[in-house]
Amino acid sequence: MGAPYDRGLIEDFGRFRYFSAGMWAWVLHKVTGWVLIGYLFAHIAVLSTAIPAASDPEAIAAGTDLYTRTIQGLEGIFLVRVLEVGLLAAAVFHMTNGIRLLLVDLGIGLEREAEGFYVSVAVTAVITVLSIPVFLPPEVVPW
Amino acid sequence: MSDSDADRTIRPETSGLNSEDPEEPESDVTESTGETVTLRIFRYDPEVESKQDAGFDTFRIPTHEGMTILDALIEARDEQDPSLTFRHSCRQGVCGSDALFINGSQRLGCKTQVSELKEPIQIEPLPHHPVVKDLVVDMDSFYERMRAVEPYFDPDDPPPDELTERYQSRENREDVKLSTRCIWCGACTSSCTIASNEDVYLGPAAINKGYRFYADEREGEDRAEERLEILQEHDGVWRCQTQFSCTNVCPQDIPLTEHIQQIKRDATKADLRFW
Numbered sequence A: 001m002g003a004p005y006d007r008g009l010i011e012d013f014g015r016f017r018y019f020s021a022g023m024w025a026w027v028l029h030k031v032t033g034w035v036l037i038g039y040l041f042a043h044i045a046v047l048s049t050a051i052p053a054a055s056d057p058e059a060i061a062a063g064t065d066l067y068t069r070t071i072q073g074l075e076g077i078f079l080v081r082v083l084e085v086g087l088l089a090a091a092v093f094h095m096t097n098g099i100r101l102l103l104v105d106l107g108i109g110l111e112r113e114a115e116g117f118y119v120s121v122a123v124t125a126v127i128t129v130l131s132i133p134v135f136l137p138p139e140v141v142p143w
Numbered sequence B: 001m002s003d004s005d006a007d008r009t010i011r012p013e014t015s016g017l018n019s020e021d022p023e024e025p026e027s028d029v030t031e032s033t034g035e036t037v038t039l040r041i042f043r044y045d046p047e048v049e050s051k052q053d054a055g056f057d058t059f060r061i062p063t064h065e066g067m068t069i070l071d072a073l074i075e076a077r078d079e080q081d082p083s084l085t086f087r088h089s090c091r092q093g094v095c096g097s098d099a100l101f102i103n104g105s106q107r108l109g110c111k112t113q114v115s116e117l118k119e120p121i122q123i124e125p126l127p128h129h130p131v132v133k134d135l136v137v138d139m140d141s142f143y144e145r146m147r148a149v150e151p152y153f154d155p156d157d158p159p160p161d162e163l164t165e166r167y168q169s170r171e172n173r174e175d176v177k178l179s180t181r182c183i184w185c186g187a188c189t190s191s192c193t194i195a196s197n198e199d200v201y202l203g204p205a206a207i208n209k210g211y212r213f214y215a216d217e218r219e220g221e222d223r224a225e226e227r228l229e230i231l232q233e234h235d236g237v238w239r240c241q242t243q244f245s246c247t248n249v250c251p252q253d254i255p256l257t258e259h260i261q262q263i264k265r266d267a268t269k270a271d272l273r274f275w
């Protein structure tokens, strides 16, 4: 017998075309979980600008302190606003699918886990769309 | 006499046709429909120079009603290329030797209808196993994992005497019923990305096998505790991330994820201490 042929990992890329609901839920839960962690650090960094800002009450009253300027600067960037919509989508999906996973851990409705994933996606889509007018400037909201 | 006997006699008279009538078409399920199906089959043979580079060969196979992938493979081998190599035995979903990767998912060749699949039908060896030749893979790592859970009935106490049967309650039989169906085909373990990337994870089939004996009350409590220990060791149930791929592909419809989750919950409860 010749040497067995090991196909390696390369062949696995592209398999996503065949993913089931459970696989998509798994991938998206991981991605959104780590996106939320990433946001958490960015969030802490931005909020930390309030510490040096606190020593200057006059600037705070005038609205020119470091913290206020940082927040306003960020919110003035269009891309940041779009990312906020994405962040909300990630958080909502992670939360709804997280509830699905908790039910799976409890052994409830395992035969309907795929439907659970579709519901998570639908809820995420609805809430994300409804949030657009909140995050984006009125002139770009399509309705 | 019985109802079924009566049923058997009505055929020719009520149909108004003589069963000997030469005009009546023979009912032969293997009759060709005149159509063909296109298969793309993975080829690799370390002993033949032209096949050392793995690739795909295309086959056009005449189909008939009820044709399975295994039928098509046999046809391809017998009529077109005798070097085409694959495993099969029972042809009826019992032996578990022809789990293949067909159009992107793990299925038994003999339990998959050609007519259900989109063409060209792509047939590959079971992923995450070394390929020996064409569609034949080395299943050693799968069997090793199965052995790791000590897959045999092993009661705390021997029966009182050799001739005593060990009865199981109906309820307990229901608990283990589905888990006993496993035919060791390896489809589930091949479909699991966690089992595939780390050879150490027991994988769904082995955990299901462990569950089958863990849940069997006839073994006794001590053995059940040991089984739980084996199943929740570092490379056991806690590696499962509920992708559900195993449950989706199992040709025996065993609720694998459910059994794994059950072990996780029992293991957690067994380890809980209130003090």
Ligand code: HEM
Binding pocket: A029, A030, A032, A033, A034, A036, A037, A040, A094, A095, A096, A097, A098, A099, A101, A102, B241
């Ligand atoms: C809103 C309520 C939330 C729920 C219901 C929830 C639920 C869950 C569940 C059940 C898991 C385990 C998934 C598994 O079984 O494999 C998980 C994983 C995770 N969650 Fe959450 N979560 C929530 C919020 C968050 C937040 C706010 C963050 C980040 C700051 C976060 C970050 C993560 C990460 C990083 C993982 C691990 C992903 C991985 O498997 O690599 N989650 N979550």
Ligand code: SF4
Binding pocket: B181, B182, B183, B184, B185, B186, B187, B188, B189, B204, B205, B208, B249, B250, B251, B252, B253, B254, B256
């Ligand atoms: S559990 Fe199902 S898929 Fe897995 S080896 Fe047994 S029969 Fe095959």
Ligand code: FES
Binding pocket: B070, B087, B088, B089, B090, B091, B092, B093, B094, B095, B096, B097, B098, B099, B108, B109, B110, B111
């Ligand atoms: S040939 Fe036995 S299971 Fe398919």
